[in-house]
Amino acid sequence: MTYDARFRVWRGDDSGGGLEDFTVEVNEGEVVLDIIHRLQATQTPDLAVRWNCKAGKCGSCSAEINGRPRLLCMTRMSTFTEAETITVTPMRAFPVVRDLVTDVSANYAKALEMPAFSPPDLAPGEYRMEQVDVARSQEFRKCIECFLCQDVCHVTRDHEDNKEAFAGPRFFIRAAELDMHPLDTRTDRTQFAQAEQGIGMCNITKCCTDVCPEHITITDNAIIPMKERVVDRRYDPLVWLGSKISRRKGA
Amino acid sequence: MSTDEQTPDLERRSFDVIVIGAGGAGLRAAIEAAEHGLKTAIVCKSLFGKAHTVMAEGGIAAAMGNSNPKDNWEVHFRDTLRGGKFLNNPRMAELHAKEAPQRVWELETYGALFDRTSDGRISQRNFGGHEYARLAHVGDRTGLELIRTLQQKIVSLQQEDIASSGDAEARLTVLAECTVTDLLVTDGRLAGAVAYWRDSGEFLLLAAPAVVLATGGIGKSFTVTSNSWEYTGDGHALALRAGAKLLNMEFVQFHPTGMVWPPSVKGILVTESVRGDGGVLRNSEGKRFMFEYVPDVFRGQYATTEEEADGWYADPENHKRPPELLPRDEVARAINSEVKAGRGSPHGGVFLDVSTRLPAEEIRRRLPSMYHQFKELADVDITAEPMEVGPTCHYVMGGVEVDPDTGASATPGLFAAGEVAGGMHGSNRLGGNSLSDLLVFGRRAGTGAAEYVASLASARPEPAPADVDAAVDLALAPCRRGAQGAGENPYAVHTELQETMNALVGIIRREGEVTEALEALAAIEERVAKVSSGASRRFDPGWNLALDLRNMLVVSRCVALAALERTESRGGHTREDHPVMDAQWRKVNLVCSLPDGPTSTRVELTRQPVPDIRADLLALFETDELAKYMTDEELTKS
Numbered sequence: 011m012t013y014d015a016r017f018r019v020w021r022g023d024d025s026g027g028g029l030e031d032f033t034v035e036v037n038e039g040e041v042v043l044d045i046i047h048r049l050q051a052t053q054t055p056d057l058a059v060r061w062n063c064k065a066g067k068c069g070s071c072s073a074e075i076n077g078r079p080r081l082l083c084m085t086r087m088s089t090f091t092e093a094e095t096i097t098v099t100p101m102r103a104f105p106v107v108r109d110l111v112t113d114v115s116a117n118y119a120k121a122l123e124m125p126a127f128s129p130p131d132l133a134p135g136e137y138r139m140e141q142v143d144v145a146r147s148q149e150f151r152k153c154i155e156c157f158l159c160q161d162v163c164h165v166t167r168d169h170e171d172n173k174e175a176f177a178g179p180r181f182f183i184r185a186a187e188l189d190m191h192p193l194d195t196r197t198d199r200t201q202f203a204q205a206e207q208g209i210g211m212c213n214i215t216k217c218c219t220d221v222c223p224e225h226i227t228i229t230d231n232a233i234i235p236m237k238e239r240v241v242d243r244r245y246d247p248l249v250w251l252g253s254k255i256s257r258r259k260g261a
Numbered sequence: 262m263s264t265d266e267q268t269p270d271l272e273r274r275s276f277d278v279i280v281i282g283a284g285g286a287g288l289r290a291a292i293e294a295a296e297h298g299l300k301t302a303i304v305c306k307s308l309f310g311k312a313h314t315v316m317a318e319g320g321i322a323a324a325m326g327n328s329n330p331k332d333n334w335e336v337h338f339r340d341t342l343r344g345g346k347f348l349n350n351p352r353m354a355e356l357h358a359k360e361a362p363q364r365v366w367e368l369e370t371y372g373a374l375f376d377r378t379s380d381g382r383i384s385q386r387n388f389g390g391h392e393y394a395r396l397a398h399v400g401d402r403t404g405l406e407l408i409r410t411l412q413q414k415i416v417s418l419q420q421e422d423i424a425s426s427g428d429a430e431a432r433l434t435v436l437a438e439c440t441v442t443d444l445l446v447t448d449g450r451l452a453g454a455v456a457y458w459r460d461s462g463e464f465l466l467l468a469a470p471a472v473v474l475a476t477g478g479i480g481k482s483f484t485v486t487s488n489s490w491e492y493t494g495d496g497h498a499l500a501l502r503a504g505a506k507l508l509n510m511e512f513v514q515f516h517p518t519g520m521v522w523p524p525s526v527k528g529i530l531v532t533e534s535v536r537g538d539g540g541v542l543r544n545s546e547g548k549r550f551m552f553e554y555v556p557d558v559f560r561g562q563y564a565t566t567e568e569e570a571d572g573w574y575a576d577p578e579n580h581k582r583p584p585e586l587l588p589r590d591e592v593a594r595a596i597n598s599e600v601k602a603g604r605g606s607p608h609g610g611v612f613l614d615v616s617t618r619l620p621a622e623e624i625r626r627r628l629p630s631m632y633h634q635f636k637e638l639a640d641v642d643i644t645a646e647p648m649e650v651g652p653t654c655h656y657v658m659g660g661v662e663v664d665p666d667t668g669a670s671a672t673p674g675l676f677a678a679g680e681v682a683g684g685m686h687g688s689n690r691l692g693g694n695s696l697s698d699l700l701v702f703g704r705r706a707g708t709g710a711a712e713y714v715a716s717l718a719s720a721r722p723e724p725a726p727a728d729v730d731a732a733v734d735l736a737l738a739p740c741r742r743g744a745q746g747a748g749e750n751p752y753a754v755h756t757e758l759q760e761t762m763n764a765l766v767g768i769i770r771r772e773g774e775v776t777e778a779l780e781a782l783a784a785i786e787e788r789v790a791k792v793s794s795g796a797s798r799r800f801d802p803g804w805n806l807a808l809d810l811r812n813m814l815v816v817s818r819c820v821a822l823a824a825l826e827r828t829e830s831r832g833g834h835t836r837e838d839h840p841v842m843d844a845q846w847r848k849v850n851l852v853c854s855l856p857d858g859p860t861s862t863r864v865e866l867t868r869q870p871v872p873d874i875r876a877d878l879l880a881l882f883e884t885d886e887l888a889k890y891m892t893d894e895e896l897t898k899s
Binding site: 038039040041044050051052055057058059060061064065068069070084086107108111114115118124126127134140141148153154155188194225 | 307308309310311313315316325362363366367369370371372374375376377379380381382384399400402404405406409413414416417419420423429437460489490491522523524525526529530630633634637638639750751752753756794795797799800801802803804
């Protein structure tokens, strides 16, 4: 089962770089991250890669394999033929730090702009919620913040100038999660998604859903419902009137 | 000569408290320190939100009594001491059992969404060693929920600060991908830390009178482990070098169920929830072998027949517990014995089967991560076939000796919480007691640090420039030795260290092998002194590993020395040549220190009495049960 695979790995930093060719041993059952680690241990000790859990739970080892955004630890070598050259490059939508490591700090800046959970006026221990109600938000809380959705989204992937106005799929599901949280007291999550996060720029190509390693139905379960509710609120005269005569809580 | 002249580009920052580690304990400590008004730094070795806590699967143990109203802190306390074979620090176990429910409910006020009971409260699941269904959970990704919730709470505190002062970092600064290499101690008191940025390789001086260690464990010193790359014993080693002491380092938990195949995923955790929700262990003959392995101390609490055990899931009042739910040390040893007796699975484990126990849909709902993990990494459909599992190094019970109430170590200004702290779990930790430990003692260490800083007023110890220079100089040593080929390869030295610990100080230990390990560690120490890594330092994993090796080495030595000394078998320490639990040893804690100071690697091992169990806590047990653990003398005294 052991064979020598051909790998092309991007090496470089913010000043430039390029693909380097390697021939490296592959054993049964291995994933791409195993091969990157073997390169470190045997050929290139300073090859930069982020990783933590190696079990698809932490979302650290995001990169692009043959051009597709993926987790290195969840991409099995058996999905490629032995003759195939496997190309590993850093996430394209983020600035390179070194080799396969990118600067993902913009995501943390977006997170800081997202209004936090606004708790109800209940003592700790008195929260009561139905499983069916929490399940909707729980789907979005499966997010491991690998930022592959942020990487693949074409609104920003090739349009640097959209990055400021567009929060991206990871933060649309965060908005949806809070909007659907049974006890969150803010009522302006959809308006925030429209006015501050740029959800309107999403044109539902579902690339984010496609690359999500947690299989979160980002587009159908978060973005589309949020867009529909934005539309409801903006064009329904009764909702509009309601929003004018009753002060929203906790805002 | 001042520090500035020697290291002109050293970045300097000052805080009231530095929390090292951004897992559950670190984040909870930081929240508490910030809420006390302290200017707090959170130093994370990885990106914010990636700490090892995300890998916790099963749940948080807290006697909320949602699933069984008979549950309360006394029952939880009893279970914890039984799990730890009565070597636990009793005050820590008491605080933990009493405060865990408040800490879980508090997470809901931060926005956490746990799975619910039919009446809308937090659902609780069964786990090994817990008398009642006690673990609050979110499917099998509870650790992710915990870390994300705490991360988002920290963001919300930063938003409050933006609103009130315009400065997000008024109280909380997150230093991501930043590694502390040494603590700075001035006149015996904590004064700060030296760290480096991973991306640039540049150094920082962090001045602060208080440090909370929350660095987790030591699993990366073993080959087969469920632990992530960060688990290199940094906090354990930093504490030793800062003059604090480590307790009970011989107790290392091998989780009974890690993946065994394919080789690249060997060691990855398979949650205990699989057994808590009905999964059973079978050997190659198809036999549920755990019935053969119920030890005397637990006889009476566990079922002896399959009918009895299977009845328990639906009617726990009238049935005894399945032996698959014994504490982890017992199950791990049993699996090891079955494999050794030639009754293992094709890849050297045993079979863990939930497919014949629950409907496929229910398995996917309760254990979604496990379903995907096996499907994607091993081509195994756990709803249709059994998993192959075997023991994996998972957790260290040993750690920094701390004051139970405040987390204070022997060095003034140095605190510890979570896995890096010792005492709470005795000789073996129960599943689910880790996440609750992080929250209970993370909060307490945050308060402890805040009170300590307040007591200092303006009389804060200052970092000594010579200490800063020495720490930077030491961290640069691998770079001075030249690029790969000039010295030892850090990856090769790491592999040898792991193989040594795994083979010679692993789940089953023998005097000769542990002695051999200590000799091998001495040889590895010479190699560590020669590791080289090239000069760039910019996101250079080779250099990072070269520095981590120093910590793994000293921690491994502590584990081996204590394992050699304790001539009995208890919890996470099994001596084949001393297979019996000895009541005399129950009274002894083994304590490690560096008597010759931080630059020496000579570890001194001393014996110290285990703290007495207070009479009111002792009264929670029947005398018959205590007699299984304690000497006659102790029993008559109490």
